[in-house]
């Protein structure tokens with residue numbers, strides 16, 4: 001059996017930095033991992049790239065040849081990857097041994113892991129190839145010092161978890177930039193009542209019922 005992490009999260013949340021730090025850490029402790037670039041628009045890497053979607057298709061070529069914009073072009077590239085699972089991906093996977101560990105650095109377009117089925121089908125394919133896959137979801141800690149951003153971050157992460165149906169871990173990135181760690185503390189293990197009163201302070205009374213449902217959902221979900 002092979003092992004894989006799918007590193008996902010919003011644009012700029014720190015996915016590539018996480019992959020690079022994980023690679024350095026594994027080098028230090030003498031473990032071998034292989035990092036795969038799944039972002040057809042990526043340009044620079046701080047880690048050695050073992051497998052690269054840009055060998056299959058690049059966003060630049062799609063935009064130039066098909067006249068597409070960056071977002072439509074990215075979806076096109078990912079759908080092309082989906083169509084190439086049985087040939088391109090399988091060919092690439094043949095280079096790896098049974099107990100190899102692959103880390104997939106994914107693009108940051110949120111729709112890829114919330115409602116477009118591409119990554120889900122990608123994961124299903126890996127599973128059929130006998131890979132044990134988990135999802136690592138990065139969220140910029142700078143965005144959770146406010147209750148509404150926190151709820152929105154949790155909802156996006158929850159949506160990815162439901163879409164991918166994988167063992168799922170949430171990681172708060174860029175903690176070094178949070179000057180007052182206490183601002184984040186209360187969100188690490190929040191309770192519904194406290195979230196609800198913060199939400200109600202910021203929003204009009206007509207959102208009361210919705211706020212209650214969201215606060216209870218996030219209380220149930222949180223595993224930061």
Ligand SMILES: Nc1nc2c(ncn2[C@@H]2O[C@H](COP(=O)(O)OP(=O)(O)OP(=O)(O)O)[C@@H](O)[C@H]2O)c(=O)[nH]1
Pocket residue numbers: 009010011012013014015016017018039106107108109173174175176177
């Ligand atoms: N201070 C600090 N900066 C970080 C950290 N992680 C990432 N960054 C910075 O945040 C920016 C975005 O990081 P990336 O790792 O490229 O984020 P990404 O999620 O891969 O970005 P996309 O692939 O464009 O979605 C870069 O300028 C990083 O140097 C962190 O832990 N601390």
